[in-house]
Amino acid sequence: MDREGLLSDLKALHHGRGLRRAGVRGWLGPALLEALGATPQHSDAELRVALARLLALHTQALPRDLRELFRTAVGLDVDLPRLEDRMERAAEGLDRSVRVVRRRLREAEALVADAILHQRSSANEWWDAQGWQWLGLDASLVLRDDAVMSLRHEVLALTAQPKYASLMFTIPGILPGDEEPTFEALLGFTILQVERTGPTGWRLGLELPRDLGPGEAVDTVIRIRVPRASALQPYVVLAPLRETPHARVEVDFGDSFPGTSYWVLDGVLPTDLGPVGTMPVPRDAKPAVGRVTCDFTPRVGLAYGIAWDQLEPKPA
Template sequence: MTQSNDGLVESLARELRLQRGRWGLQSPDLRTRTAAQPLLTRVFGVAPEDSAGEVRRKALTAISRLTSDFPAEMRTAIDYALAISPEARFRTLSERETTLSEALQCSVRTARRRVQEAFNRLAEEAAAEHARLSDRARASDGPEDGWAVRSLESLLRLDTATPEVTETRTVVALRPGLRRIVTRFSLARLPAGTATAPDVQAEVQYGATLHAPGRREGEGHFLHVLDLPRELHVGEQHEYSMTYRIPEGYVIRPYYAFVPLVSCDTFRLRVRFGPDRLPTRVRRFHGIAQRRLADADLPGEPLDLDAVGEVAPTFDRIRAGFAYGIAWQPAAGDARFDLG
């Protein structure tokens, strides 16, 4: 077994251990928990738009398939540990292990060992399944595929000569040999008759290099292909940072939104307003439909500026395709923003 396969098995074993927590596959937060596990998401075949019930159904189907050749005792250990078996739908893993010991007529300590042995085997089978999926997709996998985002940290500075955003991402490889990824940045569409969105100035701060000059994808949308320093193994993480600068004189909409296209665990945002141009109101929005970003008055909960004119909201339970961020009411006379 190669080192990369060892790493894949270990990463999947870690994700499977987390699935044993609380109510197992019966947990109310199963959808959110699985979304934060990119390897199992792929093995289970879960899509971002899947409901909680669909995630549970896909997980049960995948585990049944992966364990079809397991000895009966191993399948029983997995069914009890994950609360699949109707006889083991208890709130804690320790309760389920106690019930398993009664079913197997052994001590709790032995039952716990049986669970570990079964999950070691399950991680190996899941790794083999993940490798098969990667092999089938390898021919068509481009820089937009085969990776997910663990975390995004964004710093939006509005106290500079022109607005600038620094985005720091931690990505995780979902296929072997990942060396190239993409990043996108968009300026909100302004009313007809206003200036065409300018070319955004993009600069890598660290962790990657630009593969080629960025390209437009329609009005106000920019795509950059990044080369990573080296190939990543499956499950390996890497951090990079980019800064985007808006050319002077271009009017923008008064909001910053993150709309993930791939899975992301956490998003942390910090916005620094200029001390002489503080907004009159700031709101935090969480998981709104992307089309709502065109509204003149975005919904959300109010945020207070701190003593240095900043807000720093955090976001979790992130779903692909929905918008997360803040909107603000600019100070009177602040000509940098268009209110729609």
């Protein structure tokens, strides 16, 4: 892997929608494929998320302005259809002309290339080799005074798997000191352990009914209850880390929040999700009344779901 080839591959990432383009193997250059340790068996979805991980790591040490510029140009932090649009966004943020920003982008590319060349990581760092695949993801959230989420997964064992597994996820908005959520396994799993991994993160230690052989699948349902719905950030999303052919998100608003609007999040980067009050309400937002269901064909590393602007309870 030579530096000029790597620079050429990095420049090519900026075309069109950047990392969000379809057909990853068709536009990802040979030097970056080598840096990832990619094989013909890796899918486009796996390549996309592995590339995002590699670039996120190797831009960490860049000066802040160059880091933000590069991430904007490749579409890591901004979802705009053309490079020209992303360059204008970067120019506004840096208070520079587009011409200057383009020149600085070449500098950022050189620094990223050098970081990749001189900080070679194990190829295994970019790939998830645990041998599971989700055949479907289904999240159903009921919002009242409390919030009750049901997570349904059909889990396929790609290789022989022991009956013990773990599930990691976040509940944005729940902070230390808030009343703890409760977890209940309704189908397929027994919960052995609940561990809080961070301010908003949890890991569940799970036991399947038996060891699974290659090709075996099991349906699972886990229910999570948050005592105060108002403690949640105003969205529910699925952001699969493994390839899955289908995802569904449902939110039941009931008739308790007449001042609330909702909209669909279809293939956004998780970094685009902001805290309450920071996400703009789109013009096509609809009244959040009753049950809203959305189906998606997700890509690994992107987020899919439903957002709302506020939870204003009906006056007593």
